[in-house]
Amino acid sequence: MFKKIVIANRGEIACRIIRACREMGIASVAVYSEADRAGLHVQMADEAVGIGPPPAVESYLHMDRIIEAVRETGAEAVHPGYGFLAENPEFARRLEKEKIVFIGPNSRALELVGDKVRARQTMEKAGIPIIPGMKRVADDFAEYAAEAKAIGYPVMIKASAGGGGKGMRIVCSEEDLRPALEAGRREAKSAFGDESVYLEKFIENPRHVEFQVLADNDGRIVHLFERECSIQRRHQKIIEETPSPALTPELRQRMGEAAKRVLEVSGYNNAGTVEFLLDREKRFFFLEVNARLQVEHPVTELTTGIDLVHRQIRIAAGEKLDLKQEELSQRGHAIECRIYAEDPANGFLPSAGKILFLQEPKGPGVRYDGGIFSGWDVPIYYDPILAKLIVWAETREAACRRMRSALDDTVILGIKTTIPFLKDIISHPRFREGATTTGFIKDHFGDWKEKEASGETEILSLASAAFFDSRKTSEAGVLSVRAKEQYSPWRMLGKWRIGEKSDLSGE
Amino acid sequence: MEFEYLVKAESRRVSLEKKGEHWIFRAGDQTLEADVRIISGNAFSLIVGGTSHLVGIADHKDTIYVSLDGTTLTLKRPGAEEKRFEKGEEGSKEGITVVKAPMPGKVVKINVAENDAVRKNQTLAIVEAMKMENEIKSPMDGVIKKIHSSAGDLVDSEKSLIEIEPKT
Numbered sequence: 001m002f003k004k005i006v007i008a009n010r011g012e013i014a015c016r017i018i019r020a021c022r023e024m025g026i027a028s029v030a031v032y033s034e035a036d037r038a039g040l041h042v043q044m045a046d047e048a049v050g051i052g053p054p055p056a057v058e059s060y061l062h063m064d065r066i067i068e069a070v071r072e073t074g075a076e077a078v079h080p081g082y083g084f085l086a087e088n089p090e091f092a093r094r095l096e097k098e099k100i101v102f103i104g105p106n107s108r109a110l111e112l113v114g115d116k117v118r119a120r121q122t123m124e125k126a127g128i129p130i131i132p133g134m135k136r137v138a139d140d141f142a143e144y145a146a147e148a149k150a151i152g153y154p155v156m157i158k159a160s161a162g163g164g165g166k167g168m169r170i171v172c173s174e175e176d177l178r179p180a181l182e183a184g185r186r187e188a189k190s191a192f193g194d195e196s197v198y199l200e201k202f203i204e205n206p207r208h209v210e211f212q213v214l215a216d217n218d219g220r221i222v223h224l225f226e227r228e229c230s231i232q233r234r235h236q237k238i239i240e241e242t243p244s245p246a247l248t249p250e251l252r253q254r255m256g257e258a259a260k261r262v263l264e265v266s267g268y269n270n271a272g273t274v275e276f277l278l279d280r281e282k283r284f285f286f287l288e289v290n291a292r293l294q295v296e297h298p299v300t301e302l303t304t305g306i307d308l309v310h311r312q313i314r315i316a317a318g319e320k321l322d323l324k325q326e327e328l329s330q331r332g333h334a335i336e337c338r339i340y341a342e343d344p345a346n347g348f349l350p351s352a353g354k355i356l357f358l359q360e361p362k363g364p365g366v367r368y369d370g371g372i373f374s375g376w377d378v379p380i381y382y383d384p385i386l387a388k389l390i391v392w393a394e395t396r397e398a399a400c401r402r403m404r405s406a407l408d409d410t411v412i413l414g415i416k417t418t419i420p421f422l423k424d425i426i427s428h429p430r431f432r433e434g435a436t437t438t439g440f441i442k443d444h445f446g447d448w449k450e451k452e453a454s455g456e457t458e459i460l461s462l463a464s465a466a467f468f469d470s471r472k473t474s475e476a477g478v479l480s481v482r483a484k485e486q487y488s489p490w491r492m493l494g495k496w497r498i499g500e501k502s503d504l505s506g507e
Numbered sequence: 508m509e510f511e512y513l514v515k516a517e518s519r520r521v522s523l524e525k526k527g528e529h530w531i532f533r534a535g536d537q538t539l540e541a542d543v544r545i546i547s548g549n550a551f552s553l554i555v556g557g558t559s560h561l562v563g564i565a566d567h568k569d570t571i572y573v574s575l576d577g578t579t580l581t582l583k584r585p586g587a588e589e590k591r592f593e594k595g596e597e598g599s600k601e602g603i604t605v606v607k608a609p610m611p612g613k614v615v616k617i618n619v620a621e622n623d624a625v626r627k628n629q630t631l632a633i634v635e636a637m638k639m640e641n642e643i644k645s646p647m648d649g650v651i652k653k654i655h656s657s658a659g660d661l662v663d664s665e666k667s668l669i670e671i672e673p674k675t
Contacts, residue, residue: 179630183640186615186640187639187640191638234639341637343610346609349610349636350612350639350641352610352611352637353611354567356572357550357564357565357572357574359563359574374549380613380637380661381637383637384639407577408576411574411579413564413565413572413574414565414572419579420578420579423577451578453578453580457575457576457578457580458580459532459534459537459539460539460553460555460560460562460575460576461573461582462512462514462519462532462534462582463523463530463532463534463541464562465512465564465573465582466510466522466523467523467530467532467543468564470508470510470523471545473508
């Protein structure tokens with residue numbers, strides 16, 4: 001087993017991996033950009049190495065600096081988390097050359113599945129159903145336009161190196177194609193350092209169902225069942241759950257076997273996720289392989305009892321997979337809500353800034369994976385994920401109730417977050433019925449506004465603000481409030497005290 | 508002691524007074540008697556008529572964030588509003604509309620030049636934050652009078668990006 005691992009990531013996922021290292025008796029090394037010096041992952045890690053300025057290309061995406069950090073600290077392996085260099089075959093190859101273990105798939109498998117276009121070709125050959133669309137990246141705009149026409153609008157632009165919704169655009173007509181391609185390429189370039197994009201038929205209102213798979217270095221493969229991730233905004237998941245309300249045992253088994261086959265034909269090892277779209281007729285299509293630990297991995301952990309990060313590290317260290325497909329089962333129901341620094345009432349605009357107060361949820365069946373703390377200044381440079389809230393309960397309905405309650409317990413003050421939006425989704429009757437598709441948010445929450453606070457909540461808030469300010473005043477003896485007070489009827493009250501501190505009646 | 512807050516731009520006054528172990532709050536014609544305990548600098552426990560409320564509270568400049576019973580409210584101390592008017596003045600010259608950055612981020616591209624005629628909803632600029640591009644659209648038909656930013660600039664929320672003179 002490794003003695004020391006570098007975690008080439010930040011935020012909640014870096015914290016999650018550092019915890020796994022601690023539990024396994026492995027020393028952890030955090031890397032950080034200048035914007036993250038005070039970050040939670042730096043606080044938690046055993047060692048920390050600065051790797052450059054805030055923009056990701058100069059730090060978390062900078063391979064030389066990360067390899068230097070490995071050398072400098074004498075670490076044996078790198079866990080890339082998700083995003084950044086997690087699915088970059090060049091990075092995996094460089095580590096292989098340097099005799100540093102990459103905790104993820106081998107570079108050839110990464111290269112294959114990371115190239116969404118090549119992956120589509122391979123899967124089609126292996127008899128896995130794929131979405132109709134391009135099987136190569138076009139040379140110029142004319143070719144894209146011709147392909148789009150052949151596929152038939154609406155089409156979806158996807159980053160060839162993609163994932164996580166970055167670079168994706170739906171295009172409904174030819175006149176929108178050029179600007180959408182431009183934007184998609186820019187976004188892909190910025191997210192993955194590769195601007196190639198391709199087009200696929202846009203399947204309307206499908207479910208997004210993915211399978212978690214583990215493969216060891218000798219080709220033993222098991223799947224750990226599905227996650228349904230249909231609740232998305234901007235093609236990015238915000239709520240995930242397992243089991244999927246849409247799968248029958250028979251369909252689950254067929255999809256699970258297809259997922260294993262996908263990894264097999266890719267020569268894949270370590271943890272991976274095979275994403276499928278499930279259309280209204282419950283036909284499934286291969287979407288892509290996410291060759292990394294997924295954001296939503298905890299729902300699988302809670303229902304299968306398998307710790308995916310521990311497994312990733314053990315597989316990378318050369319251990320044989322001792323799990324047998326027939327012995328694996330799903331128990332109960334788990335849901336994850338992603339808490340993002342975004343304003344859900346305003347087009348999900350990012351909302352960077354200082355977190356003034358944080359209250360983390362607790363309780364039976366509640367898991368909170370966070371990367372923030374009270375006083376943390378959320379930087380503008382990275383993905384806006386702040387934390388994930390995951391619950392487990394015996395049934396889906398019980399899990400929904402537990403999630404709603406845990407969301408009520410989660411308080412983040414100072415920036416806008418998706419929390420109020422998530423509460424309304426979890427409480428929505430269609431969500432409760434399990435009628436979840438990728439169009440769910442557009443269909444039911446297109447013009448969402450936060451509910452007006454009740455009169456009672458409002459007066460309690462005013463009272464709380466007044467009490468808060470009165471304490472501040474008494475602590476600091478603020479003159480402006482005192483001056484104002486001269487005109488206030490409450491001056492007539494004479495002596496009054498707050499806590500044990502100052503006395504303002506002396507004027 | 509009396510305080511004034513803006514709740515969604517509406518002015519509300521609230522007074523508080525200690526009465527024995529309790530606090531009396533008055534806002535308009537509403538009176539509230541609460542048993543208040545300080546949990547931390549950012550949390551109070553309120554018991555009002557036997558109902559228990561946990562309050563999370565924090566402030567930044569003139570904004571106060573209050574969370575209770577699963578709802579978060581934003582209140583402003585009135586000073587904030589006055590300052591905003593002052594700040595807005597320099598941009599809001601007669602007949603000119605100032606397009607501001609909606610959030611802190613980096614200007615990726617300015618799609619227009621001074622003296623360009625623009626249509627309503629035309630993309631004027633692209634600002635990126637947290638790896639997402641956000642298109643800044645023109646609020647009206649008009650002519651670009653002045654551009655305050657260029658590609659690569661880091662901008663704060665509310666920073667003036669572009670001035671537009673509406674088409675008459």
